[in-house]
Amino acid sequence: xxxxSRPIAKVGGLESTGGSASPSLLTRMRGWLAAWLxxxxxxxxxxxxxxxxxxxxxxxxxxxMGESGLSLDLWFKVLGQHVNQDAIFTSxxxxxxxxxxxxxxxxxxxxxxxxxxxxxxxxxxGLLNVAANFGGIGLAFAYMATIGTVGMLTLIVQxxxxxxxxxREGSMPALLVAYEYTNIPLFVLLTIPAMSILREDWWEAAQxxxxxxxxxxxxxxxxxxxxxxxxxxxxxxTWTLGIYGIAYGLAGQSGATAVHLITLQIGSALQxxxxxxxxxxxxxxxxxxxxxxxxxxxxxxxxxxxxRWL
Amino acid sequence: MSGVSLVGVxxxxxxxxxxxxxSIDVCEGELLALLGPSGCGKTTLLRCxxxxxxxxxxxxxxxxxxxxxxxxxxxPIGMVFQSYALFPNMTVRQNIAFxxxxxxxxxxxxxxxxxxxxELVNLTEQANRYPKQISGGQAQRCxxxxxxxxxxxxxxxxxxxSALDALVxxxxxxxxxxxxxxxxxxxxxxxxxxxxAMAIADRVAVMNDGRVEQIAAPADLYDLPATQFxxxxxxSRNAVELxxxxxxxxxxxxxxxxxxxxxxxxxxxxxxxxDVQISRGQTGDGMRARVELKIFLGxxxxxxxxxxxxxxxIAIFGDMASRQARLIEEGETVRVHVDPDHVQAxxxxxxxxxxx
Amino acid sequence: MAxxxxxxAARDHGxxxxxxxxxxxxxxxxxxxxxxxxxxxxxxxxxxxxVLPDGYTLQWWQATISDHRIQSAFSTSISLATxxxxxxxxxxxPAAYWSRVRNARIRxxxxxxxxxxxxxxxxxxxxGLMQFSGVVAPQFQGTFPLLVAGHAAIAFPFVYWAVDxxxxxxxxxxxxxxxxxxxxxxxxxxxxxxxPNISSGLVTGGLLSFAASxxxxxMAQIIGRGLDTVPLWSAEMIRSYTDTxxxxxxxxxxxLLTFAVLFVLSAVVVYWNRGQxxxxxxxxxxxxxxGRR
Numbered sequence: 001x002x003x004x005s006r007p008i009a010k011v012g013g014l015e016s017t018g019g020s021a022s023p024s025l026l027t028r029m030r031g032w033l034a035a036w037l038x039x040x041x042x043x044x045x046x047x048x049x050x051x052x053x054x055x056x057x058x059x060x061x062x063x064x065m066g067e068s069g070l071s072l073d074l075w076f077k078v079l080g081q082h083v084n085q086d087a088i089f090t091s092x093x094x095x096x097x098x099x100x101x102x103x104x105x106x107x108x109x110x111x112x113x114x115x116x117x118x119x120x121x122x123x124x125x126g127l128l129n130v131a132a133n134f135g136g137i138g139l140a141f142a143y144m145a146t147i148g149t150v151g152m153l154t155l156i157v158q159x160x161x162x163x164x165x166x167x168r169e170g171s172m173p174a175l176l177v178a179y180e181y182t183n184i185p186l187f188v189l190l191t192i193p194a195m196s197i198l199r200e201d202w203w204e205a206a207q208x209x210x211x212x213x214x215x216x217x218x219x220x221x222x223x224x225x226x227x228x229x230x231x232x233x234x235x236x237x238t239w240t241l242g243i244y245g246i247a248y249g250l251a252g253q254s255g256a257t258a259v260h261l262i263t264l265q266i267g268s269a270l271q272x273x274x275x276x277x278x279x280x281x282x283x284x285x286x287x288x289x290x291x292x293x294x295x296x297x298x299x300x301x302x303x304x305x306x307x308r309w310l
Numbered sequence: 311m312s313g314v315s316l317v318g319v320x321x322x323x324x325x326x327x328x329x330x331x332x333s334i335d336v337c338e339g340e341l342l343a344l345l346g347p348s349g350c351g352k353t354t355l356l357r358c359x360x361x362x363x364x365x366x367x368x369x370x371x372x373x374x375x376x377x378x379x380x381x382x383x384x385x386p387i388g389m390v391f392q393s394y395a396l397f398p399n400m401t402v403r404q405n406i407a408f409x410x411x412x413x414x415x416x417x418x419x420x421x422x423x424x425x426x427x428x429e430l431v432n433l434t435e436q437a438n439r440y441p442k443q444i445s446g447g448q449a450q451r452c453x454x455x456x457x458x459x460x461x462x463x464x465x466x467x468x469x470x471x472s473a474l475d476a477l478v479x480x481x482x483x484x485x486x487x488x489x490x491x492x493x494x495x496x497x498x499x500x501x502x503x504x505x506x507a508m509a510i511a512d513r514v515a516v517m518n519d520g521r522v523e524q525i526a527a528p529a530d531l532y533d534l535p536a537t538q539f540x541x542x543x544x545x546s547r548n549a550v551e552l553x554x555x556x557x558x559x560x561x562x563x564x565x566x567x568x569x570x571x572x573x574x575x576x577x578x579x580x581x582x583x584x585d586v587q588i589s590r591g592q593t594g595d596g597m598r599a600r601v602e603l604k605i606f607l608g609x610x611x612x613x614x615x616x617x618x619x620x621x622x623x624i625a626i627f628g629d630m631a632s633r634q635a636r637l638i639e640e641g642e643t644v645r646v647h648v649d650p651d652h653v654q655a656x657x658x659x660x661x662x663x664x665x666x
Numbered sequence: 667m668a669x670x671x672x673x674x675a676a677r678d679h680g681x682x683x684x685x686x687x688x689x690x691x692x693x694x695x696x697x698x699x700x701x702x703x704x705x706x707x708x709x710x711x712x713x714x715x716x717v718l719p720d721g722y723t724l725q726w727w728q729a730t731i732s733d734h735r736i737q738s739a740f741s742t743s744i745s746l747a748t749x750x751x752x753x754x755x756x757x758x759x760p761a762a763y764w765s766r767v768r769n770a771r772i773r774x775x776x777x778x779x780x781x782x783x784x785x786x787x788x789x790x791x792x793x794g795l796m797q798f799s800g801v802v803a804p805q806f807q808g809t810f811p812l813l814v815a816g817h818a819a820i821a822f823p824f825v826y827w828a829v830d831x832x833x834x835x836x837x838x839x840x841x842x843x844x845x846x847x848x849x850x851x852x853x854x855x856x857x858x859x860x861x862p863n864i865s866s867g868l869v870t871g872g873l874l875s876f877a878a879s880x881x882x883x884x885m886a887q888i889i890g891r892g893l894d895t896v897p898l899w900s901a902e903m904i905r906s907y908t909d910t911x912x913x914x915x916x917x918x919x920x921x922l923l924t925f926a927v928l929f930v931l932s933a934v935v936v937y938w939n940r941g942q943x944x945x946x947x948x949x950x951x952x953x954x955x956x957g958r959r
Binding site: 199201202204205206207208209210211212215219220223224309310 | 360361362381382383384387388389391393395396397398399400408409412413440441442453456457460
């Protein structure tokens with residue numbers, strides 16, 4: 001343990017030492033321990049609380065509850081139900097809509113904040129950080145208090161004599177507005193570092209080369225930032241698919257008329273699904289997992305592309 | 311081609327005067343170096359010519375046209391940045407073609423011109439590489455090609471070599487000079503490196519605190535710095551504080567010259583190490599000085615010498631040919647002469663006055 | 667290097683400045699109005715028909731703050747979040763340190779693991795964790811320790827990114843080599859060299875994981891049955907369909923308190939990072955360092 005900073009390559013080199021079995025096994029064990037010991041608590045936490053649960057879910061989606069043997073029966077049953085198809089479709093539409101709006105509003109916001117002086121930058125970062133962390137039930141309630149059926153803004157607008165019907169709490173537009181409250185700040189905070197990649201002297205060099213601002217954005221700024229923004233879009237897409245608390249709070253207000261979302265279906269299947277039980281939840285969870293993983297793989301591709309010039 | 315003339319250019323940043331009534335004329339086809347320490351305003355001045363900064367007062371003319379209010383993109387300039395500022399999403403070829411494409415030149419013309427420039431800056435082989443894939447020296451040559459592409463009237467270079475390592479720096483410096491002379495373009499070259507300025511420029515403008523201290527050809531600047539600042543900043547010099555006696559200053563036995571005007575008891579004498587003559591032996595003329603340290607510099611060896619004047623120690627550097635210096639030991643006492651023709655003296659300014 | 671005092675190119679024309687101010691004004695409005703609405707709600711007697719409430723009262727604040735159930739929900743949530751943050755720091759720092767100075771193969775493993783909570787919705791992880799614990803340790807279901815473990819697992823990436831970033835910025839490899847050359851023991855190195863140099867990362871990561879745990883609802887609902895955290899209490903209130911016995915007003919008070927907690931945390935984080943961004947595009951380490959240079 002005394003040689004902390006020995007070259008890293010040596011640690012892995014122990015495998016090649018041949019010799020008699022027992023001492024080499026012991027050495028190998030000790031070498032392995034020395035290389036991994038400090039990471040073991042973290043790896044334990046991750047494998048029991050993240051990896052094992054995922055494996056169990058996938059397993060259960062194929063075996064069903066209590067049934068024996070692998071089968072796709074449950075999958076056919078669940079995916080055949082109209083309510084589940086509806087939930088998957090609505091979740092995807094909501095996620096695409098949400099992340100697109102986020103991109104359109106968030107990208108210029110991130111750009112402007114990244115070019116601010118330190119004081120106002122810190123102010124906005126603080127504000128966005130609060131908003132990005134403010135989600136779940138609290139946000140659902142804040143939405144109701146603001147533009148719910150008897151929300152403050154609703155009352156003010158109606159008080160001005162304008163005929164305004166607030167969207168029902170559990171409806172798609174309501175969810176969109178509420179989700180954006182955390183999504184836009186999240187997107188801005190995630191893309192500001194990328195914005196600082198655009199250097200001031202590129203703009204200056206473009207000016208010297210007789211380019212207008214439009215030409216600069218079309219030929220230089222746009223192409224460089226595009227993959228970062230696409231990566232941000234994918235991240236928000238994934239994130240939106242998985243939002244539960246806000247939807248739970250808002251959908252509860254609209255009862256049966258609320259939209260169907262995958263996450264809400266998982267939650268309700270857990271609480272009160274006599275017919276298919278947690279098996280349905282498991283399958284919906286795996287569906288969500290597939291979307292999320294695909295999106296994450298695309299996200300990585302985008303990032304690699306974003307970094308190829310830098 | 312045309313020259314550049316700056317008249318009374320002043321630029322404030324809050325309360326800091328970055329440029330203080332600067333007036334400079336750059337002749338046609340000339341390379342003028344702006345030399346000074348960091349924060350002296352040289353880059354700001356260059357950026358005023360480029361239009362990236364707007365002067366608060368004064369005018370900038372390119373040729374005979376007043377461009378003070380003309381936006382950067384309409385000025386007939388090319389510029390090379392310290393950080394290269396190559397567009398990372400374009401290849402070398404595309405970078406050089408960019409200013410031509412922006413100006414909507416016909417495709418065939420662009421191709422011919424870019425090929426010509428690739429040849430000029432010697433990047434034909436790297437034409438299809440991205441900035442990430444080429445070395446710093448190649449990147450700066452590419453930036454030079456991009457700056458020259460639209461045939462600008464003035465080339466502006468903002469510390470183009472300072473991000474490069476020493477070997478590449480020397481080579482690229484000569485190459486920039488060669489290209490500038492071949493194209494015959496008027497150029498302004500900002501640097502904080504005096505040897506670079508001397509090597510490349512037709513004339514050097516020494517700047518300090520937002521003002522121009524002196525404009526002169528490199529050789530004149532080297533021999534006869536006009537101000538105390540120029541004397542300290544250009545070349546390595548001995549700066550020795552001496553008492554004024556009967557209107558003269560000097561080191562007894564070494565030199566005496568007339569005291570500078572306005573000196574008040576003491577004066578600062580400047581002379582170069584190579585103008586210090588060192589002789590061995592105890593007897594004869596010259597100030598007696600002890601050799602404290604010998605530093606081998608290749609062809610010459612620098613001696614750190616400590617002599618005495620009126621009981622006060624005087625420390626000076628002297629250079630001598632290395633072959634002779636081998637005979638001198640550290641700790642030995644030698645005799646020191648200074649050629650009075652190469653000594654310049656300036657009055658000592660009180661603290662707070664400019665120029666110290 | 668001619669480092670001039672240069673302002674960011676601020677040569678705006680009136681129109682574009684106006685557009686920008688409008689844009690930021692709208693953003694500010696959007697982010698602040700819900701808070702104002704909740705604030706007014708928490709002070710109002712009845713508010714269903716008019717632009718402003720019918721009357722104002724402090725009774726909800728008094729009732730809420732003296733409510734034992736709410737007090738215990740807050741204390742549960744705070745201890746949950748504190749434990750989560752501490753556990754995350756305790757497991758992440760050694761792993762991150764070791765991956766830098768000794769075994770580089772730790773890094774890809776941890777980075778993949780750190781992507782899981784970002785990719786998989788908390789509902790999914792929570793449900794999986796419930797099923798898994800049902801298989802291996804049913805006695806833990808619905809208990810506080812299981813929820814702590816779950817929260818630690820989903821919040822650890824915040825700590826990892828912050829700490830790893832701070833280690834990169836401090837050049838911890840070189841510092842640790844230097845300290846070793848000075849004869850320091852591994853324990854001394856961690857305590858006197860590593861920790862002081864990554865303090866901003868520790869604070870940032872710790873506070874972010876605290877915030878993540880404090881506001882987390884899905885996992886608390888699914889595996890924390892029988893517990894009473896602030897989000898669980900809020901969910902119960904918001905689902906009490908009709909506004910009876912001022913449950914919405916008390917929810918307003920609790921929402922504001924939650925908000926205040928987040929606000930303080932954010933202020934500290936932003937202060938510690940001196941106005942730099944806190945979150946990174948996960949997996950884009952090169953981006954971040956490129957930006958800093």
